[in-house]
Amino acid sequence: MTTTRWTTIYLTLALIMGAILALLFWAVPVDGDGVRDWTGSLIPGFWMAWTFPVALFFWIIASLLIIMTLLAIRYPETPRVGILRIETTRGDRLFISLLGSAFINLGWLFFFGAPLWGALILCLVYAFAVFRWV
Amino acid sequence: MRIRPSAIVMTIYLLFLLIPIYWLINMSLKTNTEITSTFSLYPQSLTLQNYVTILTDPSCTWAMSIR
Amino acid sequence: MDKTQNNKAWFLVLPVLLLVAFSAVLPLMTVVNYAFNDTFGNNEFFWAGLEWFEDMVTSDRLHDALGRQILFSAIILAIQVPLGIFIALNMPKKGFWASLVLILMALPLLIPFNVVGTIWQIFGRVDIGLLGHSLAAMGIDYNYTNDPLDAWITVVVMDVWHWTSLVALLCYAGLQSIPQAYYQAAKIDQATRWSVFRYIELPKMKGVLLIAVLLRFMDSFMIYTEPFVVTGGGPGNSTTFLSIDLAKMATGQFDLGPAAAFSLMYFCVILLISWVFYTVMTNLDREENR
Known part of the structure; x- marks a missing residue:
């Protein structure tokens, strides 16, 4: 091949x-x-x-x-164990980031209301943290 | 003969499971007047009319599409 | 790296992918679209942006329904799991009685949800139901159509009736896999009944028990048919759980936008819970295999 x-x-x-x-x-x-x-x-x-x-x-x-x-x-890749003490792969981390972002957005709506630009920045920070440390 | 405690537990639990089902069957074998007029633990006048109705009445068979 | 690779088998997955696309992905996409638009039917849509989501996260109605839902799931788990374990411990281990008990216990699990609702709806009625009639005869004021507490008790007892057997059967399977030698060793050590349960039976049941808790939690969190048939969400809103509230909103009031936003949030919560349970379970497996 x-x-x-x-x-x-x-x-x-x-x-x-x-x-x-x-x-x-x-x-x-x-x-x-x-x-x-x-x-x-x-x-x-x-x-x-x-x-x-x-x-x-x-x-x-x-x-x-x-x-x-x-x-x-x-x-x-091989799965790694991060700060949550669970094995994660890249796919797991993407899933955690996306699902977490959904809740961050809902939380932002609850506390501050629209627009969601602040929440978006928070989500990016959160996603970076998840990929780096989880 | 000594009755084991586990047998008592299981009997109570199975009774709890089966009595509601028995009641459904009981109701299905009673006539409408008996259901509404008297309260009986078993059908006084046993009837299968309810089953005949549900299998032949057009408004019921429509739901099952058997006719 | 010179190994011949043939990835043509992936094409065999295509039919499944198409099926999933049409049965899961497309409907989900339409729900997302509904959540951001306002519609009065007739394929006319008006952009609503985040309005529905804002309405929903701040709606008292939804908070109440969520509170009731969590309370219901908590009660269900608190009753069914210990009761299921207790029943499993008391089930006959072998012989004719074991088979008979298994069959009888599986009966409620085989009954369609609608019929379960109907059974309890009739069974609890004061005029024609055995339960309602007996309680009235004992002088207890019981009426699930008027009294919220009675309605709650009826719905909880119905769910216990319907699903405890599942927990019990799962635990029973876990118990059956314990070799007899364990019990003999415990006997030699003069272990009490409690320590046999605590150090032999419970650890062996841990895996199935977790599955049982997961199943019961998910099912009770999404419960719709049975309470709807029995109480219709009433009296008032006292037994309106999340999915009943959702159905009222979507089909009763035709508020498709808010209902879509609501269901997306519901979906996220369910996803989160399933993910947590899945992670815990796989990690348990990993620790056991170590």
């Missing part, structure tokens, strides 16, 4: 995901003054009226999964 051409795979996947993101940007409806309506329906008349923020959310989740899959194939 020939050596796997990782660069080609990376580029192809990045191109596909980038193209999807560009498509989403392009589909955001623009009103008469050229102002983008970020919460407008991406495909007018289509079932469920999907909007850009929701689509972006799924795009980020999909991208994370793709990155994790590539990492798992290219750099196989």
